[in-house]
Amino acid sequence: MRETTRDLLDKMERGDRRSLARLMTIVENREAETAEIMSAVHGRGAAAVIGITGPPGAGKSTLLDALTGELRRSGRSVGIVAVDPSSPFSGGAVLGDRIRMQSHFLDEGVFIRSLSARGNVGGLARASRDIARLLEAAGKDVVIVETVGVGQSELDIMRLADTVAVVLVPEAGDTVQAMKAGLLEIADIFVVNKADRDGAEKMRVELEQMLHLRPADGWEVPVLMTVATGGKGVAELLKALDAHRTYLSSSGVGQKRDAIGRHNEFVSVLRDELSRRIQRAMGDDRFGSLLARVERGEVDPYGAALEAVGDRDLVARLLARAEDAG
Numbered sequence: 001m002r003e004t005t006r007d008l009l010d011k012m013e014r015g016d017r018r019s020l021a022r023l024m025t026i027v028e029n030r031e032a033e034t035a036e037i038m039s040a041v042h043g044r045g046a047a048a049v050i051g052i053t054g055p056p057g058a059g060k061s062t063l064l065d066a067l068t069g070e071l072r073r074s075g076r077s078v079g080i081v082a083v084d085p086s087s088p089f090s091g092g093a094v095l096g097d098r099i100r101m102q103s104h105f106l107d108e109g110v111f112i113r114s115l116s117a118r119g120n121v122g123g124l125a126r127a128s129r130d131i132a133r134l135l136e137a138a139g140k141d142v143v144i145v146e147t148v149g150v151g152q153s154e155l156d157i158m159r160l161a162d163t164v165a166v167v168l169v170p171e172a173g174d175t176v177q178a179m180k181a182g183l184l185e186i187a188d189i190f191v192v193n194k195a196d197r198d199g200a201e202k203m204r205v206e207l208e209q210m211l212h213l214r215p216a217d218g219w220e221v222p223v224l225m226t227v228a229t230g231g232k233g234v235a236e237l238l239k240a241l242d243a244h245r246t247y248l249s250s251s252g253v254g255q256k257r258d259a260i261g262r263h264n265e266f267v268s269v270l271r272d273e274l275s276r277r278i279q280r281a282m283g284d285d286r287f288g289s290l291l292a293r294v295e296r297g298e299v300d301p302y303g304a305a306l307e308a309v310g311d312r313d314l315v316a317r318l319l320a321r322a323e324d325a326g
């Protein structure tokens with residue numbers, strides 16, 4: 001590990017915000033030290049990781065802001081990751097999140113990071129997870145990840161959370177949309193926000209009916225009502241989040257989920273490392289000559305790929321070469 005990286009990690013653990021931000025940038029950009037950094041921080045900290053998702057404009061950020069206030073009053077430090085999978089740019093909704101969080105901007109106990117897709121939606125789930133881990137390693141008691149939207153990338157991102165709160169609003173069709181989008185499966189807690197509007201109670205009943213159709217397990221998904229703008233129902237939301245955390249540890253479900261998470265993470269990091277090495281190895285002489293034959297059409301791409309992975313000597317050289325380069 002490079003001296004500067006070690007130094008950044010030490011400083012981050014002592015609470016230095018600039019080092020934390022620098023590490024986040026390295027990890028977000030998947031720079032070469034990423035795997036080493038993530039390995040070094042593994043198992044550090046014990047944050048409750050909460051995911052907040054739901055359709056655009058449901059009031060997630062407003063709710064997050066109120067929840068952060070509630071957490072701070074109870075003496076807990078908070079890390080926030082605001083993810084916008086739809087935006088290739090920083091700004092827009094993300095900028096809006098920043099502005100809404102201004103009440104916590106100067107609070108040393110709160111750290112906020114915005115993330116956008118930057119044309120790489122696939123990497124966003126991983127970057128979000130790793131950044132949440134850094135916040136945890138930096139000693140945050142609670143890490144909250146907000147995603148905008150209801151697509152597959154949001155669902156992928158939510159997998160990093162111990163507890164997922166799905167925020168909906170009492171508008172026609174929202175319940176059905178939520179069903180279709182797979183939100184019913186990932187929700188540990190439902191929040192009907194904007195409960196000051198018509199139809200909130202009707203929606204709560206609809207959601208509860210739908211939840212009853214699910215096979216019962218040890219956790220009964222609560223449907224809460226909030227008015228995020230006035231902070232109404234936020235204390236109850238925090239209670240439900242804490243109750244779910246207690247459920248995860250006392251039932252053993254949390255341990256099982258963690259084991260599955262670690263398994264998947266190992267596989268994905270391995271796949272990542274290998275493909276990174278293959279990319280680097282394109283310059284290797286023997287690989288290059290095989291590639292040239294593929295380009296000339298002398299050997300078909302499938303056949304060539306099988307030939308490459310079947311050639312132990314070539315594989316060993318590729319990996320060794322990548323090591324040298326890395």
Ligand SMILES: Nc1nc2c(ncn2[C@@H]2O[C@H](COP(=O)(O)OP(=O)(O)OP(=O)(O)O)[C@@H](O)[C@H]2O)c(=O)[nH]1
Pocket residue numbers: 055056057058059060061062063093096148149193194195196197226227228229230
């Ligand atoms: N009436 C009412 N308005 C609310 C409530 N909560 C949030 N809003 C308003 O709804 C709008 C959207 O709120 P946001 O917190 O930005 O919603 P969001 O889900 O984070 O939005 P995106 O991140 O863009 O998806 C803002 O104008 C809020 O002031 C509520 O409980 N009642």
Ligand SMILES: [Mg+2]
Pocket residue numbers: 060061062093097146148
């Ligand atoms: Mg938002």
